[in-house]
Amino acid sequence: MLALHSKRRHTGVRAQDNRTVGQQLGGRVYKCNFIGCEKAFKRSDALLRHRLIHSGDKPFICPFDGCDYRCVERQRLSAHTNRHLDLRPYVCAVAECRKAFRWKSNLKEHQSVHSDARPHPCPHPRCTHRFKTYSSLSKHRITFKCEPIFEWEITDHHFNQIVAKPLK
16 A cells, blocks of 8 residues: 555556556555655565665664674675674585685685686786686786776867777
């Protein structure tokens, strides 16, 4: 009902029922009524959690003494407390490795070490190195200053605007 009320009263769109409203918003019936915010959600609890961003309220508080961390979502607090406890729940499945990570994305990047694929090429046109992980590529770029080479040309003489285009 709240979504239907919000839709009728605050957006100027009239609808017969929630199903019609949901179809208009791609199934996202619950729209944020904060001025300038266009977010809409499929579930009311997601909208309530989203509204905390606008209010500045951070109801989830770190339980560790001396830590003043506060956040909007329980999942973020859980990830934060894992840092205090040094929990690393994401473990590499390779038997000889068993390296553990705090974040799923770090485990995913690590797993490429166990394959021969090198999907990350150096952007410098004269460098042929390819890397298994993005972090290895980043270290290479810093160490060897391997940035793309740009060809500079003046495109607008009136404003002396300079635009960079990568060399091919």
